[in-house]
Amino acid sequence: MELLLFKHNRPGRVCTFEEYRDGGGFSGLKKAIAMAPLEVQQVVMDSGLRGRGGAGFPTGKKWSFVPRDLPGPRWLICNCDEMEPGTYKDRALLEANPYSLIEGMTIACYALGVRHAFIFIRKGYETAAANLARGIEEAKKAGLLGERILGTDFSVDLDLHLSAGRYICGEETALINALEGKRPNPRVKPPFPAIKGLWNSPTVVNNVETLANVPEILANGAAWFKGLAKNPEGAGNKLFCVSGSVAKRVCVELPIGTTLREIIDVHCGGMRDGKKFKACIPGGASTQFLTADHLDVPMDFDTVAKVGSRLGSGGVIVFDESQCLVAATLNLITFFARESCGWCTPCREGLPFVKEILQRIEVGRGEERDLEIMREHIKYLNYSFCALAPGAMAPLDGLLRSFEDEVREHILKGKCPYKTEKQI
Amino acid sequence: MIPEELKKSLQQRVATAVTAREAAVDVMKELQSHYGWLTDEAVGEAAEILGLSTLQVDELATFYEMIYRRPVGKKVIHVCDSISCWCAGFERIMEHLRKKLGVVEGQTTADGMFTVIPCCCMGICGDSPAMTVGGNFYGSVTPEKLDEILEKERKN
Ligand SMILES: Cc1cc2nc3c(=O)[nH]c(=O)nc-3n(C[C@H](O)[C@H](O)[C@H](O)COP(=O)(O)O)c2cc1C
Ligand code: SF4
Ligand code: FES
Numbered sequence: 001m002e003l004l005l006f007k008h009n010r011p012g013r014v015c016t017f018e019e020y021r022d023g024g025g026f027s028g029l030k031k032a033i034a035m036a037p038l039e040v041q042q043v044v045m046d047s048g049l050r051g052r053g054g055a056g057f058p059t060g061k062k063w064s065f066v067p068r069d070l071p072g073p074r075w076l077i078c079n080c081d082e083m084e085p086g087t088y089k090d091r092a093l094l095e096a097n098p099y100s101l102i103e104g105m106t107i108a109c110y111a112l113g114v115r116h117a118f119i120f121i122r123k124g125y126e127t128a129a130a131n132l133a134r135g136i137e138e139a140k141k142a143g144l145l146g147e148r149i150l151g152t153d154f155s156v157d158l159d160l161h162l163s164a165g166r167y168i169c170g171e172e173t174a175l176i177n178a179l180e181g182k183r184p185n186p187r188v189k190p191p192f193p194a195i196k197g198l199w200n201s202p203t204v205v206n207n208v209e210t211l212a213n214v215p216e217i218l219a220n221g222a223a224w225f226k227g228l229a230k231n232p233e234g235a236g237n238k239l240f241c242v243s244g245s246v247a248k249r250v251c252v253e254l255p256i257g258t259t260l261r262e263i264i265d266v267h268c269g270g271m272r273d274g275k276k277f278k279a280c281i282p283g284g285a286s287t288q289f290l291t292a293d294h295l296d297v298p299m300d301f302d303t304v305a306k307v308g309s310r311l312g313s314g315g316v317i318v319f320d321e322s323q324c325l326v327a328a329t330l331n332l333i334t335f336f337a338r339e340s341c342g343w344c345t346p347c348r349e350g351l352p353f354v355k356e357i358l359q360r361i362e363v364g365r366g367e368e369r370d371l372e373i374m375r376e377h378i379k380y381l382n383y384s385f386c387a388l389a390p391g392a393m394a395p396l397d398g399l400l401r402s403f404e405d406e407v408r409e410h411i412l413k414g415k416c417p418y419k420t421e422k423q424i
Numbered sequence: 425m426i427p428e429e430l431k432k433s434l435q436q437r438v439a440t441a442v443t444a445r446e447a448a449v450d451v452m453k454e455l456q457s458h459y460g461w462l463t464d465e466a467v468g469e470a471a472e473i474l475g476l477s478t479l480q481v482d483e484l485a486t487f488y489e490m491i492y493r494r495p496v497g498k499k500v501i502h503v504c505d506s507i508s509c510w511c512a513g514f515e516r517i518m519e520h521l522r523k524k525l526g527v528v529e530g531q532t533t534a535d536g537m538f539t540v541i542p543c544c545c546m547g548i549c550g551d552s553p554a555m556t557v558g559g560n561f562y563g564s565v566t567p568e569k570l571d572e573i574l575e576k577e578r579k580n
Contacts, residue, residue: 085506085545092550116442123490124546124556164449165489167544181445181474183483199442243508243549251550285507285545315549317507331510339544341487 002228004216004237005209006253009096014131017138020099026144028215032107033150040111044214046222048235052089053079053170053207054284054312056301065194066112066202075198076108076117077179077205081163081170083122084284085335087315089239090208092251094128098135102158104214106145109156112204116157120175123165132160167339171386172205173197174341185343186386209239230257234300238311244280244318245272257298260290264318275320279402283312285332286391288398289325309398324418326410329399330358336392344385350377351392358396361407364415371407375400426458426469434473444475448484452491461492489543496539497532499558499577505542508549512564517553518542520567524574537578 008015008023020026032040045060066074078101082090094101105117121129136158139145147155161179163169169178173187176198197203213236217225226235234256241251246268254263260280264270271277279289282299288309290297297307304311319328337351354377357370378397381389399407409417434451441447451473455466462470462485470485471478485491492500503521505514518529521540525533532539538557548554551563557577565573 082547083544086508086549087545088547088549091547122547123488124561126559161446162450162453163488164453164491165544166487178449179446180443181448181484183487241550243552244511249550249552281507317511317549319511323511328507328510331505331507335506335544 001237001255003253004228005093005100005212005239006096007216008099014095015097015099017099017135017142020097021142024219025099025215026103028218029103029107029110029144030150032110032218033152033154037111037113040107040218043222044111044217047217047225048222049210049213049217049225050235050301051207052209052213052238052314054084054286054310056311059206059210062194062206063108063112063204065192066204067195068113070202073116073199073201074112074114075201075203076105076112076114077172077175077198077203078105078117078119078208078211079170079172079175079205080119080121080125080128080208081167081175082125082208082313083165083167083170083339084286084313084315085332086243086281086317087241087284087313088243089241089251089314091125091128092241093208093212093239094125094131098128098131099139100212100215101208102132102135102139102145104211105158106139106149106156107214107218108204108206108211110154114204115155116159118159118161118179118198120161120163120169120179122163122169126162129160129162136160166341167335168341168386168388171388174386175205176203185341188385228255229300230255231298231300231303233302234298238299238314240267240299240314240316242268242316242318244316245275245277245320245323246270246318247272254299257300257303259296259298260316261295263299263316264295268318271318271320275322277318278321278323279319279325281315281317281395281398283310284315285317285335286310286388286394287312288394289402290398291402308401310394322418324362324406324416325399325403326358326362326407327416327418329395330355330362332395333358333392336388340388344389346381346384347386347389347392350381350384351389353377354381354393354396361410362416364410364413366407366411368408368411370411371400371404425465426455430454430458431469431473438473445480448474448476448481449488449491452481452485452488456491460498461494461496495532496541497537499538501538501540501555501557502543502546503540503555504544504546504548504553506545506549508545509552509554512552514553516567517555517565517570520570524571538574 049059050056174184178184193203248269
């Protein structure tokens with residue numbers, strides 16, 4: 001298969017500017033600059049590239065929402081918050097090669113008419129930030145960034161914003177508040193950032209992996225990119241970062257549409273200690289459990305949505321037969337309850353409430369009616385202000401859908417069936 | 425009081441920002457590394473440098489996971505308690521830490537060396553269970569490895 005995101009990777013170290021350039025890097029930018037901005041946007045649109053940050057929104061379409069006739073600046077922000085549990089692909093990408101992102105952002109700025117762009121980087125990604133800072137300087141020196149890029153009158157400033165840790169900062173409107181130095185609660189939508197974002201001007205927020213795809217799309221064309229996917233509706237490759245009960249936990253680049261079975265069996269060397277697969281979360285903490293019945297579903301946005309989950313961030317977390325999924329869900333809900341920004345009541349009050357119920361069930365004090373109460377809350381939490389709370393309900397929803405028997409077993413037995421007497 | 429030099433460099437950082445408060449997190453982080461935690465005095469100084477009220481600074485300071493508004497030990501130990509680390513047995517690591525250091529989550533050891541704080545996914549799920557000590561990353565931590573890590577971190 002053909003690599004695109006990990007194409008320039010060197011084992012055990014970050015690739016250098018020269019290696020990236022000599023390996024065909026920046027040819028996408030050169031091609032783009034020779035085209036009209038709207039043509040560049042059209043190529044991205046035709047490529048079928050969809051956002052890799054979790055929601056899978058078509059990237060070219062998102063760009064097309066930005067009004068071009070308003071006076072004042074437009075902004076581009078790269079979202080490198082990556083605090084979704086189980087997700088470590090953006091780290092892997094930037095620790096191996098910062099240049100694809102820098103080039104991709106420069107091309108995006110050209111397509112969108114942006115003069116000044118930011119990369120929002122979470123706490124703990126200092127190595128990625130250092131790689132980017134170095135890469136930005138190198139690109140500037142080579143005339144590929146900064147003033148008058150490649151001798152044209154197109155100029156771009158690229159700045160890093162280093163955050164201090166908080167999951168909600170990854171939500172695009174909270175991120176915009178964070179970048180402005182305000183308390184990072186989400187903003188009301190609409191107006192969407194594309195109309196009114198950073199400092200109230202049109203703003204595009206894209207994930208690291210999304211933008212890192214752009215150079216090769218420009219270099220090789222939309223049809224080439226589409227053709228990378230395994231399934232006919234798919235487009236491009238995807239980074240899958242696997243953790244949990246597999247023999248080898250890896251972050252791999254694979255065609256969109258690769259099956260879970262292939263990811264686990266071929267790329268992770270199967271399950272850990274020969275255990276049996278029980279379930280997995282396919283795309284980071286805020287996605288529904290998939291079961292053994294879903295091992296042959298092509299990992300693409302629509303195909304995974306069709307079976308009731310989401311491709312999300314590509315952070316695959318695998319569980320084996322010896323693990324209690326009530327306890328796993330409790331861990332997930334505890335995360336979301338703690339990370340709630342507290343702005344709206346359903347999430348601030350609802351998540352701790354649901355967490356308490358799950359806690360009771362896990363220690364053997366659950367009741368039959370708890371199932372109904374939890375189901376109701378899955379509905380109520382859709383009325384929250386941002387997508388954090390519905391995301392938090394996804395694993396719970398999956399648990400009740402596919403593993404209701406396991407939850408009920410806790411209630412009937414009055415204890416967690418997966419714990420030994422000693423553990424209780 | 426912060427040294428004049430640090431104040432100047434922070435003022436410079438603010439001057440290069442699009443708006444002053446955009447630099448708020450950077451300023452808070454610098455002050456935190458100067459004082460060890462974000463003291464009331466530091467909040468006042470950040471407010472002055474950023475042209476905000478102390479309340480506005482506190483509103484930010486209390487939001488972020490890695491800004492400490494209470495005294496912490498010389499090194500903070502962050503143990504990831506998110507799902508991949510749960511799968512890899514972070515609870516064993518936490519238990520070992522509690523016993524070894526005689527503290528529970530949120531507390532500082534009697535000698536003022538370590539503060540133990542659970543934290544969210546650190547993006548090293550591939551090497552879970554994961555933790556940081558004074559900003560240094562450690563993956564695939566076992567109780568045995570933990571003893572070595574603490575020993576090493578205590579020395580330097
Ligand atoms: C609570 C929450 C956390 C999020 N965290 C991230 C994140 O860490 N990284 C990211 O790229 N997108 C994250 N998103 C999605 C962003 O809001 C946004 O959709 C995304 O950055 C858009 O980029 P894309 O179109 O390239 O996917 C998060 C969303 C929510 C609701
Ligand atoms: S849903 Fe939760 S995270 Fe989102 S605004 Fe409401 S309280 Fe904040
Ligand atoms: S879940 Fe612990 S580092 Fe990601």
